[in-house]
Amino acid sequence: MLTVQNIDVFYSDLQVLWDVSFHVREGEILVLIGANGAGKSTVIRTISSLLKPRKGSIRFGEVQLDRLAPHQIIEHGIVHVPEGRRLFSEMSVEENLFMGSLCRRAKAQRPESVAHVYRLFPRLLERRKQMAGTLSGGEQQMLAIGRGLMGLPRLMMFDEPSLGLAPLLVQEILSMIGRVNEEGVTVLLVEQNVTQTLRMCHRAYALENGRVVLEGTGDALLKNDHVREAYLGL
Numbered sequence: 572m573l574t575v576q577n578i579d580v581f582y583s584d585l586q587v588l589w590d591v592s593f594h595v596r597e598g599e600i601l602v603l604i605g606a607n608g609a610g611k612s613t614v615i616r617t618i619s620s621l622l623k624p625r626k627g628s629i630r631f632g633e634v635q636l637d638r639l640a641p642h643q644i645i646e647h648g649i650v651h652v653p654e655g656r657r658l659f660s661e662m663s664v665e666e667n668l669f670m671g672s673l674c675r676r677a678k679a680q681r682p683e684s685v686a687h688v689y690r691l692f693p694r695l696l697e698r699r700k701q702m703a704g705t706l707s708g709g710e711q712q713m714l715a716i717g718r719g720l721m722g723l724p725r726l727m728m729f730d731e732p733s734l735g736l737a738p739l740l741v742q743e744i745l746s747m748i749g750r751v752n753e754e755g756v757t758v759l760l761v762e763q764n765v766t767q768t769l770r771m772c773h774r775a776y777a778l779e780n781g782r783v784v785l786e787g788t789g790d791a792l793l794k795n796d797h798v799r800e801a802y803l804g805l
């Protein structure tokens with residue numbers, strides 16, 4: 572479904588990704604693990620076309636994404652749920668949801684999409700008039716996911732959705748992402764909760780210093796000596 576092939580990415584003169592290649596299959600949960608600064612967010616930002624690879628290509632089916640502008644990426648059904656949620660804190664829950672359906676494709680289905688999000692997350696329905704900035708951390712992450720769903724994603728990319736949440740909520744947010752996947756949305760997930768995400772994913776890649784160093788099923792990586800030592804402290 573998504574093929575990232577040999578990309579090099581820079582922030583001005585500073586190279587942060589070297590020859591990165593991986594693919595995401597339709598229907599799966601694909602996880603990128605890696606330490607702080609490994610380049611995981613940069614990968615997602617490049618797929619969203621916020622950054623352009625200096626070398627290599629990114630294809631989504633037949634479409635070459637690295638030639639498109641960010642708003643065109645969304646029209647193809649790729650939705651990015653950014654690190655730190657980036658909600659409009661002075662707007663209500665429902666207004667935030669509407670902001671997720673501004674692209675042409677999603678606008679037409681807005682009423683059905685809102686109903687769908689409220690069915691999935693009844694808590695958001697209860698709080699639909701509340702300002703987003705006054706929600707708890709877990710509710711804000713739920714809203715960020717709901718807003719992403721409003722864009723009618725085929726591929727949803729999550730950048731550290733559990734950041735700053737208490738352990739119980741981390742589990743809740745990850746199971747919500749599992750539910751989104753069961754509804755037919757392909758998931759690309761960047762996370763630092765390595766054990767939990769490797770357990771829930773189909774496949775994973777490990778990124779170290781801007782390079783892909785390992786690839787395998789979640790189970791295989793959980794048993795891998797390097798992963799156990801470097802990420803799980805075992």
Ligand code: ATP
Pocket residue numbers: 582585587605606607608609610611612613614
């Ligand atoms: P984290 O888990 O800490 O978010 P990450 O794996 O997502 O880490 P990135 O945010 O992709 O890592 O950063 C990769 C490298 O690029 C880091 O060395 C970081 O300092 C650098 N970097 C990120 N954003 C910028 C920027 N806007 N300008 C310059 N360098 C940047």
